Amino acid sequence: MADLDSLDTTVFDAIVLGTGFTQSIVAAALARAGKTVLHLDENDYYGGESGAFGLKELLGWAQQMAKVDPVDDTDKIDFDKLVGKTYSAIDVDLFDHASLSPSLEIDTASVLAKNSSQPAEAQITALASHLTSEFLVKTGTSSAATPKKDLQEAIQLIASLAVMLHDDDNKQGDSSKSSNNNLRQKVTVGQIQALGQLCEHSRRYNFDLSPKLLYSRGPLTNLLISSGIGKYLEFKLLERTAVYEQTTDTVEMLPTSKEDVFVSKALSLKEKRQLMKFLQFAVDYENQRSVWEDYAHATFARFVQTVFGLQGKIWTAVVYAIGFDGNDYATTTEGLKSVKVYLQSLGRYGNSAYLCPLYGVGSELAQAFCRVSAVYGGIYMLQHGLDHHVVEGSSNTWKALVDKKGSTLQASQLICSREYLSGHMDGYIEARTLNRSYVSHCILITDRSAFGDTSLCKTLFPKGSLVLNPEAVEGGGAKPRKNEHTVSVLQMCGGTMTCPNDRYVLYVWAESDEKEGTAKEDLLAAIRKLVHITGDRFSLKAPEPEQSSVASSSSSGTGAPATAEASKTTKSSEQQPLDVQPRMSLDQEIDMEQVRQEILAAEKKLFDESAATAASATAETTTSSSPSSRPSTPAPGSKASSRTASKSSSSSATSSWPSPRALMALYYKRTASWPRVPYPEGSDELTPLPTNLTVVKPLTHALDFEEATEEARAIFERLCPEFEFLPPTPDPED
Incomplete structure (x- = not known):
C-alpha cells in the first residue's frame, strides 16, 4: 500500500476511485495496457458494495450505514453521506433459543429513553453497563465477576445496535416498530449468549454485501482464465437449484441438466421429453429464428408456454431454475440468451452451471483484479480521504482531485463509483433518474442446512408466490x-470459507420498486418458508429439542446453571450435510466425453421408447429410483465428489431433515437506481458530468457479474481502443 509522500509523481493516466468490482477490472485492464493508474478507496477494505466482512465487522458496518444525514448539494466529496444514502431500512434480529423465561429478560427501552438526549457514545456506554450488570444478576453470578471476552463483545454490540435502531426510529418519526426480537425494547440472556457464541468465531465468517455467482462458461469466467487472473482464486460448484411451488407450499429441487432430467422423479416421461426438446432447441436457438422471432419482444415465460407447451414444473424449471437472470420481465431474446449461457456452462467443471469463489465472492474477485493492477504498476491507497474535484468550467473537463490533506492528484481520466462524486454531480444523476430501483437484502445465519443434504444451493421464490x-x-x-x-x-456452507462448518449463511434478496417499506417486509415471507424463527408462528416448526443447537451455560463464562433446553446436545454429526466437494481452480476442466456418450445413449432410449408400453414404464421406474432420495455420501476426494455436484432429484428440498433455526438476521435495502432513457423533463438543461469522468453503475440484483463485466470491458475499450482488454499474462520464464 503506497503513501502519498512516497510517490514520484502526482500525475497519472487514470485515477480510479473505489475498489468495487467494476472499477477493479478497469484498473487491472488499464495497468495491463501500460497506463499509469492510481487506485484510491476511502474504505479500509476492498470490494465497495460487493465487500465481505467478518461478523463483528458486518455489524459495525450496519451501524455506520445507519448514520445517514442529508447529502449537501455542494462541490465537496462527502463519501460517508453518499455511501449512507445508498443503504436504508437497516434492521437486526438476534434470536434466543435457550432463555425464553420472562425472568431472563433485560429491559432496554427505559435506559434508551433516559439517555436519549445524550450523544450516541454515551448512550451505548450506559446501555452496555446496564446489560452487563443485569446479565450477571440473572445468571446468578457475583457482580464483581467479569463476563468472558466474547460475551463482553456481544454486550457491546447489542448496546450499539439497540442505540442505532432507537435513533433510526426517532429519525423516521416511528417508535412503534416491533419484532419478535426487538432490541429497542428488551434483550434476553439467551440473546447475549447466542451472540457471544457467534462472536467467538467472528473471523471465520465472510459475509457478502452483494452475493453473486459465476457462470462456468460465462464472460467473467472466460476472462479470468484467458487473463490468468483466475489462478488467484479457488471455487466450489453450486450443487442444486430449488424453486418454491405455491400449489404444494414446498421448496422443490428441479432438474436443471440432462442428468437431472433422467433421474428426476418429479417429472413424467412425457414431461421429460418436452424438457429435452426445449433444451436441444435452446442450445442452437440463433439458427432457428423462425421458431421464436415472432415472440422476440414478448416475455420469455409466454414464449415457452405457447410455443413449446411447457406447463407446471417444466415451465417453472425453464423460466426460473434455468433461464432466470434476475429479470422478472425478460423478453424471449433475453431469456433464450440466458438459457444458452446456462446450458453451455454445464459440464465444464461438473454437473453444475455455476461457480462460487471462496472467502466471499465479490471481495475476492475485486482483490484478484487489484493484484494484477499492482503487478503492472498500479498504485493503491486505502483509507484515503478525498475533499473535492477540480473541473474546468468553460470546457466542463475534469482536471484533478484534491484530498483531505490538500494534495492535488491529476489524471487524464477519472473512473469512480457514485459515492465519490461531489454533491452537485450526484444531484445530476439523481435528477436524471426516472425509474428508480432498489434491492432488499437479508443476511441470515442458521444452525443447519435449509435444503436437507444439500449444502451449496440456489433457490427462487417466483413473483406472486408469497403472501x-x-x-x-x-x-x-x-x-x-x-x-x-x-x-x-443463496445458501453458503463452511466449505466456501464463509462461515464455520456447523453454520450456514442464507443470502436472501429481491428487487424493490419503492424506497419506502423495509427489506424485512419484502423478504420475511420467503425466509419463513425455509427456517424456524423463534416466536414466529408463520415460520417452519421448531426442530425437536434434542436436535437443536443452542447456547450452553458454559458460553456465559460465569458457571451459571444451564437451562433445560440449553443442556440438550445436538444430534450426531451424520444428521448434518457433509460437504465433501473439493476446492477447484479454473484449470481443472474435466473430460466430459464419457458422460456425454452416456447421456446420448440414455437420450436415444428415452425418445425411442413409447410412453404407452409397459417397457417404458419399467424403464421410467428404474431410472427414477436411481440414485435414491437419500444417497450415500461419497468419500472425500472420490470421483463422485470431485466430478459432479449432482444430488438426488427428490421433489422436496428438505425431505425429513429438521428445520434449521435462525440465529441472526441483518436486513438492509440498497439503492440500485441509474438513469435510463427517457430522462425526466427538464433534466437536459442541467450541467452534465465532465466527459472524461466515468461513473460506474451500481450492481444490480442479477445473480451473476456478467453485466458488470461487460460494463468494465466497454469502459476500457472506449478509453483505450488500441489495446486488447486484459490479454494473457506472460509466462515468467518467457
Whole structure:
C-alpha cells in the first residue's frame, strides 16, 4: 500500500476511485495496457458494495450505514453521506433459543429513553453497563465477576445496535416498530449468549454485501482464465437449484441438466421429453429464428408456454431454475440468451452451471483484479480521504482531485463509483433518474442446512408466490399482498470459507420498486418458508429439542446453571450435510466425453421408447429410483465428489431433515437506481458530468457479474481502443 509522500509523481493516466468490482477490472485492464493508474478507496477494505466482512465487522458496518444525514448539494466529496444514502431500512434480529423465561429478560427501552438526549457514545456506554450488570444478576453470578471476552463483545454490540435502531426510529418519526426480537425494547440472556457464541468465531465468517455467482462458461469466467487472473482464486460448484411451488407450499429441487432430467422423479416421461426438446432447441436457438422471432419482444415465460407447451414444473424449471437472470420481465431474446449461457456452462467443471469463489465472492474477485493492477504498476491507497474535484468550467473537463490533506492528484481520466462524486454531480444523476430501483437484502445465519443434504444451493421464490402480510390476512382486515418480484436465496456452507462448518449463511434478496417499506417486509415471507424463527408462528416448526443447537451455560463464562433446553446436545454429526466437494481452480476442466456418450445413449432410449408400453414404464421406474432420495455420501476426494455436484432429484428440498433455526438476521435495502432513457423533463438543461469522468453503475440484483463485466470491458475499450482488454499474462520464464 503506497503513501502519498512516497510517490514520484502526482500525475497519472487514470485515477480510479473505489475498489468495487467494476472499477477493479478497469484498473487491472488499464495497468495491463501500460497506463499509469492510481487506485484510491476511502474504505479500509476492498470490494465497495460487493465487500465481505467478518461478523463483528458486518455489524459495525450496519451501524455506520445507519448514520445517514442529508447529502449537501455542494462541490465537496462527502463519501460517508453518499455511501449512507445508498443503504436504508437497516434492521437486526438476534434470536434466543435457550432463555425464553420472562425472568431472563433485560429491559432496554427505559435506559434508551433516559439517555436519549445524550450523544450516541454515551448512550451505548450506559446501555452496555446496564446489560452487563443485569446479565450477571440473572445468571446468578457475583457482580464483581467479569463476563468472558466474547460475551463482553456481544454486550457491546447489542448496546450499539439497540442505540442505532432507537435513533433510526426517532429519525423516521416511528417508535412503534416491533419484532419478535426487538432490541429497542428488551434483550434476553439467551440473546447475549447466542451472540457471544457467534462472536467467538467472528473471523471465520465472510459475509457478502452483494452475493453473486459465476457462470462456468460465462464472460467473467472466460476472462479470468484467458487473463490468468483466475489462478488467484479457488471455487466450489453450486450443487442444486430449488424453486418454491405455491400449489404444494414446498421448496422443490428441479432438474436443471440432462442428468437431472433422467433421474428426476418429479417429472413424467412425457414431461421429460418436452424438457429435452426445449433444451436441444435452446442450445442452437440463433439458427432457428423462425421458431421464436415472432415472440422476440414478448416475455420469455409466454414464449415457452405457447410455443413449446411447457406447463407446471417444466415451465417453472425453464423460466426460473434455468433461464432466470434476475429479470422478472425478460423478453424471449433475453431469456433464450440466458438459457444458452446456462446450458453451455454445464459440464465444464461438473454437473453444475455455476461457480462460487471462496472467502466471499465479490471481495475476492475485486482483490484478484487489484493484484494484477499492482503487478503492472498500479498504485493503491486505502483509507484515503478525498475533499473535492477540480473541473474546468468553460470546457466542463475534469482536471484533478484534491484530498483531505490538500494534495492535488491529476489524471487524464477519472473512473469512480457514485459515492465519490461531489454533491452537485450526484444531484445530476439523481435528477436524471426516472425509474428508480432498489434491492432488499437479508443476511441470515442458521444452525443447519435449509435444503436437507444439500449444502451449496440456489433457490427462487417466483413473483406472486408469497403472501407478504399473513398476519393482516388472517385477521380478515386486509387482502393478500403478493411479492411483486422474484426472491432469490443463496445458501453458503463452511466449505466456501464463509462461515464455520456447523453454520450456514442464507443470502436472501429481491428487487424493490419503492424506497419506502423495509427489506424485512419484502423478504420475511420467503425466509419463513425455509427456517424456524423463534416466536414466529408463520415460520417452519421448531426442530425437536434434542436436535437443536443452542447456547450452553458454559458460553456465559460465569458457571451459571444451564437451562433445560440449553443442556440438550445436538444430534450426531451424520444428521448434518457433509460437504465433501473439493476446492477447484479454473484449470481443472474435466473430460466430459464419457458422460456425454452416456447421456446420448440414455437420450436415444428415452425418445425411442413409447410412453404407452409397459417397457417404458419399467424403464421410467428404474431410472427414477436411481440414485435414491437419500444417497450415500461419497468419500472425500472420490470421483463422485470431485466430478459432479449432482444430488438426488427428490421433489422436496428438505425431505425429513429438521428445520434449521435462525440465529441472526441483518436486513438492509440498497439503492440500485441509474438513469435510463427517457430522462425526466427538464433534466437536459442541467450541467452534465465532465466527459472524461466515468461513473460506474451500481450492481444490480442479477445473480451473476456478467453485466458488470461487460460494463468494465466497454469502459476500457472506449478509453483505450488500441489495446486488447486484459490479454494473457506472460509466462515468467518467457
